[in-house]
């Protein structure tokens with residue numbers, strides 16, 4: 085990676101470029117379908133069997149692990165995937181939020197106030213502002229009037245609508261209306277079972293992951309039947325992973341601070357605390373509360389979490405260690421949870437892609453989930469909004485981008501040629517100057533004679 089990066093830099097600096105972007109008219113840009121299976125932890129792929137998913141990526145791309153954003157919760161990460169922004173920049177910071185300026189409350193059960201979404205512009209709004217259409221089946225936010233924009237092809241969120249119906253209506257919209265260039269589909273599993281049984285309950289996880297894989301089989305079949313398979317680009321990914329919790333791993337806030345000294349906005353595994361007295365007293369008590377919980381004053385949240393610059397972040401943030409649960413005084417609420425530090429592998433999802441734009445049988449170890457947004461904009465052919473992702477991190481997944489061994493070999497040859505040419509030119513130049521430029525010659529040779537024969 086580093087060598088090829090260096091070579092690219094060299095080539096670009098030399099005014100050459102290896103990749104010539106294909107110019108496509110709007111109409112033959114293939115549509116893009118983005119699918120999320122909530123809570124699909126990356127290493128489920130190593131521990132369970134997925135015959136249909138394997139069929140999907142064996143003919144496409146597999147990214148083993150995505151580094152997602154903090155907090156590793158559903159809404160923050162689904163919004164990062166479609167905006168390319170960290171949570172502090174898109175404003176969807178947690179499952180439960182409070183805005184101290186407007187005094188409004190947010191919860192995922194009541195998410196329809198555009199106020200919470202309007203700090204960013206999701207890709208489906210940009211797609212429609214570019215004259216195309218977008219279609220959506222329950223992806224978080226797609227039924228909200230974000231940036232004053234309502235989708236024509238969308239569902240109101242209803243967890244009871246089966247997978248087959250969500251997908252069936254989506255493919256109907258896509259085949260009926262060729263201006264649909266972006267479609268998105270959301271499914272609640274394996275998140276729901278991961279919370280209920282814990283990711284280490286292999287009996288239950290085997291069951292639900294087989295179901296998820298069958299859905300992927302149905303997806304391939306349905307796309308094939310409607311003539312979309314192989315014609316459109318499809319990305320299957322997720323928002324976060326899942327960690328095993330246990331009743332032995334509880335952190336009780338009321339053991340450390342008095343219940344009437346604080347308000348809790350969100351509780352676990354990342355707590356948002358508003359002290360009712362002064363911040364520093366409560367902070368001191370919380371910072372020595374438990375070995376498996378870190379406490380941060382808002383301004384001291386580590387930069388790498390990108391979780392500081394937003395009104396909706398409360399004065400004190402508590403972060404539990406992997407597998408630990410924060411409660412006020414209660415018992416363990418669920419056997420599996422997510423939301424923890426986004427550097428933990430257990431919090432990472434995977435990504436797989438298939439379609440004309442993608443390489444076949446290609447594997448990548450990882451990229452950032454915010455990098456997906458510039459990739460999707462590239463695939464649809466629209467200009468991305470300002471974002472935190474990088475197309476350079478993901479371009480190697482694409483068939484039209486020169487990458488890998490061939491590019492490296494070509495890069496090395498061109499690089500060597502450039503170096504040789506440069507040296508030859510320099511050498512000739514110096515020789516020439518040696519002969520023609522007297523001041524230079526004088527510097528080098530003290531007894532330079534005026535009657536130098538070469539001057540003639």
Ligand SMILES: *[C@@H]1O[C@H](CO)[C@@H](O)[C@H](O)[C@H]1NC(C)=O
Nearest residue numbers: 188189190193194195196197
């Ligand atoms: C949902 O949120 C809206 C706007 O924030 C609020 O007016 C309404 O009362 C909430 N509804 C429920 C059921 O909590």
Ligand SMILES: *[C@@H]1O[C@H](CO)[C@@H](O)[C@H](O)[C@H]1NC(C)=O
Nearest residue numbers: 198202229230231232233234
């Ligand atoms: C939203 O759209 C409505 C009707 O199209 C318009 O009256 C209103 O001014 C718009 N609001 C904003 C904030 O753009």
Ligand SMILES: *[C@@H]1O[C@H](CO)[C@@H](O)[C@H](O)[C@H]1NC(C)=O
Nearest residue numbers: 238239242245249250252253
């Ligand atoms: C899906 O499409 C069918 C047929 O057009 C329609 O009857 C059904 O209501 C749609 N489902 C939803 C949830 O809108």
Ligand SMILES: *[C@@H]1O[C@H](CO)[C@@H](O)[C@H](O)[C@H]1NC(C)=O
Nearest residue numbers: 280281282284285286287288
């Ligand atoms: C998995 O969950 C089922 C259903 O709750 C339970 O009966 C079983 O004992 C669990 N297995 C393990 C290994 O925890």
Ligand SMILES: *[C@@H]1O[C@H](CO)[C@@H](O)[C@H](O)[C@H]1NC(C)=O
Nearest residue numbers: 139304305306307308309313
């Ligand atoms: C698509 O359908 C055709 C005809 O039924 C079948 O031969 C082919 O194997 C299917 N392709 C996939 C990927 O399922």
Ligand SMILES: *[C@@H]1O[C@H](CO)[C@@H](O)[C@H](O)[C@H]1NC(C)=O
Nearest residue numbers: 361362363382383398399400
């Ligand atoms: C606590 O900290 C927040 C900033 O994080 C600040 O707005 C608030 O005024 C502080 N409260 C007190 C009582 O100092």
Ligand SMILES: *[C@@H]1O[C@H](CO)[C@@H](O)[C@H](O)[C@H]1NC(C)=O
Nearest residue numbers: 336338339343344412413414
């Ligand atoms: C917290 O739990 C303890 C023992 O489990 C109980 O005695 C106490 O009343 C509880 N406190 C609150 C505020 O619920």
Ligand SMILES: *[C@@H]1O[C@H](CO)[C@@H](O)[C@H](O)[C@H]1NC(C)=O
Nearest residue numbers: 169170173390469470471472
């Ligand atoms: C993320 O992108 C937004 C929009 O361009 C920008 O305001 C913000 O500073 C970026 N964050 C970082 C950490 O670069």
Ligand SMILES: [Zn+2]
Nearest residue numbers: 122123158323
């Ligand atoms: Zn989720």
